[in-house]
Amino acid sequence: MKITEVKAVQPETEGAPGDWRGWLGQILVRVDTDQGLTGYGVGGGGAAGIHIVQTVLRDLLISLDPTAVEDLWEQMYRLTLPYGQKGLAIMAISGVDLALWDLRGKVAGKPVVAVLGGQAGAVPAYKTGWSPGEVLTDSEEGYSGVKLQVGKLSGTEAVRQLGEMRNTLGSEVKIMADAFMSWDEDTALDVAERITEFEIGWLEEPLPADDLDGYERLCKQTSVPIAGGEHQYTASVFKGMMKRGIHAIYQPDVCWCGGLTELVKIYQMAGKYGVRVCPHRGSEVWALHAIVALDPDPLAESGRPWMTWVQGQPAIEGGRISPREGSGFGVWFDEDLWK
Template sequence: MKITDVRAIQPVGKNSPPDWRTSLGQILVAIDTDTGLTGYGVGGGGLAGIHVVKTVLRDLLLGQSPEDISRLWDEMYQSTLAFGRKGLAIMAISGVDLALWDLKGKAEKVPVVSLLGGQPGQLLPTYCTVWNTRDLKSIDSHAGYKLHLGKVSNAGQQDEMIQAIETARTLIGPDPLLMVDAWMKWTVESTIAISRAIEPFQIDWIEEPLSPDDLAGYAQLSEQSAVPIAGGEHEFTAAAFTQLIDQKLHTVLQPDVCWCGGLTELIKIYKMANRVGLRVCPHRGAEIWALHAIAALDPHPLAETGRPWMTWVAGQSEIDGGLISVTDRPGWGLTFDEQSLELVY
């Protein structure tokens, strides 16, 4: 089997699906082969990421066998080293890597979860991310909930956030997990203060309170926060996660498989974390790209859901009673009808 074409799109015009997430620079990568099989993956980087795929990665991959994914990943990384290492180049590689794994599963006629040593069909618990406490009154039952909060600019805002977290715990009751997402908008001081105030509410983690570049700040939080710290959503490659793991800067690691380098890197991150007893809970884990890895590699599986995702793609895993399962269809198990989507490459 040889690669005959590598395509990348970001539909941002009149045909753009409503849940395409152009705000996150989401791109779709398709890899065609001489056997008629096409593999699909989602990456990031927007139009700049598409440029990387079309002008660098495509030329590198044409005519090659898609089977040795690890070798191809290393070649893609090396080819983008001068302008990559992190950010949009790795996001572009992520989409290509995921498409290669889709091809591998389709060629072997097995789902990706089986390639990783797992079993399709097992039920995995989910947690739902919400943007205000009102949403907690209307969503279905899940194993846990994560409250997305904003910036702390003054003591008044800090008190409001603490009150919102207490309200969330009251609404969901004592049993479900409860997490808080600060999305890189807090300071070391406000995080420590809030963590101590919300400790009685049984909070499982505070997610990304600081910039991912503030490693010194995270080191301080690892010693002084009263609540476990989660992060890694905006980190790239297993090599970068090595520092987070070695220094134990996060209790929970949250790589995004569509950004961090694809499934190839997520596997490495899982192996490193499992060796030292750190938890991995991938960002957007209920989306199919990470779900197969969670099912196969995670000793304590938990998959994040929230906003609708690519509802126009057939073959999605559906949540029922707070549980989600991985398909037994080959590859990712998704069906892309390119003609009906009217996508332009």
């Protein structure tokens, strides 16, 4: 089997935040073969990501064997190494890598979860919300947990809202908080100390993603689990973070961090270092298959509602979600997207 074409598009995401329509824009990648099979994956980087896929990566991949997934990842990474390593290049590679995994499943006639050595089954899900009212409504839908976005709030207001949520929801519902890289170290430590009594599942990305020294200090000074990694790239970077104890919970985004090839490595390393992995956007099929197959303590984050062009995406029902049956990732796309 040989690769005959590699393409990428950026479908419309009506209702999405501005960054999702721009530089962070999700791109859909397809890899065609001479045996009539096509694999699909999602990456990031918007127009710049598309350019990398359709020039640099396409030129490399044409006529190669798509089933040699890990070898092709290494070739793509080394080719883009002078200007890649993180960001746009890795986001583009992620989409191609996921398309290759989709093909690997289709060639085997199995879902990706089975290719990874797992069995299909439902895992608990949590819902991310942007306001206390939204989160409280979500808690009534059977989710195992809820996460409040607090990045636009002051530390004091974040503490107040999280305290009110705990009082309203009681002790049975998991509550998490996401600061989206918005605070400095002093604010993050102050908030962490003040929310300890609320038994928060984790405080996510309180500092900028590149402030690794700050994260290392913060994790040593608070008992609140610190989560992050959504904006980190490649398994080698995650390994370095795990060695330093940068986070208690790691949240790679499979569509950005290098694809499923890297997510598998991250799971393997997490077992060695005794830390937890909870992928960003885990209920979307690209990460869901890995969570079901590899995660000893699975919890899938709700997906983004504006990616309506992914057909066959499984729904969260009763607070749980499972991959659909079918080969590959089990999703499909309208051919009009490519016109």
